[in-house]
Amino acid sequence: MDTFLATLFILVCVLLIIVVLLQKGRGGGLGSAFGGLGSSAFGTRVGDVLTWVTIILTAVFLILAVLTSMQFRPKAGVVVTPEFNPPSARPYTDNVFVKIRSATPKAKIHYTLDGSEPTESSDEYTGRDVNLPIAGTEGVTIKARAFRSGWKPSEIASSYYGPHWPATQPAATRPQSQPATTGAAAR
Numbered sequence: 001m002d003t004f005l006a007t008l009f010i011l012v013c014v015l016l017i018i019v020v021l022l023q024k025g026r027g028g029g030l031g032s033a034f035g036g037l038g039s040s041a042f043g044t045r046v047g048d049v050l051t052w053v054t055i056i057l058t059a060v061f062l063i064l065a066v067l068t069s070m071q072f073r074p075k076a077g078v079v080v081t082p083e084f085n086p087p088s089a090r091p092y093t094d095n096v097f098v099k100i101r102s103a104t105p106k107a108k109i110h111y112t113l114d115g116s117e118p119t120e121s122s123d124e125y126t127g128r129d130v131n132l133p134i135a136g137t138e139g140v141t142i143k144a145r146a147f148r149s150g151w152k153p154s155e156i157a158s159s160y161y162g163p164h165w166p167a168t169q170p171a172a173t174r175p176q177s178q179p180a181t182t183g184a185a186a187r
Helices: 002-022 029-033 049-071
Strands: 083-085 096-101 108-112 130-132 140-147 157-161
Touching: 002 049, 083 157, 096 108, 096 140, 096 157, 130 140
Parallel strands: none
Antiparallel strands: 083 096, 096 130, 108 140, 140 157
16 A cells, blocks of 8 residues: 555656646746736636646645655654663762663653652653762662653663672673772773
């Protein structure tokens, strides 16, 4: 159906261009387009075959334009899960400034820092870095979820930032090897 509709639309476009180019120039500018002075309300050339073909093709063009725009509109889907930058690939001992993004255009990202699941009423990520104060804490777990009107919300993304890896962190999210860093190199 999509191929037929697209082909029909292109065919009508080409025919409309050809018919318009085949028409004889009427001259006289915009005033003569409406019959000029002293002629009937719609002029004497309304019955011209090419004029009627142009009117019909224009009507078909407009109808097909509406139908194809409705048919080829992107379907609502599931919003892509947010990602964190920097990732929690190593222990952090100082404040961490985290960026959050989703690959879904126009998605709004909401996040929490208290371990609860983010909802649309949670803090909204505005594009500015989220400051995670790590120093003197056991660490911070940031959870984020992306929402878009008419779409299913994304999965919840979670990332831990802290001076050590918590024992409760699932092995799948823990890095395979932790680099040995000390002092200033850990920042």
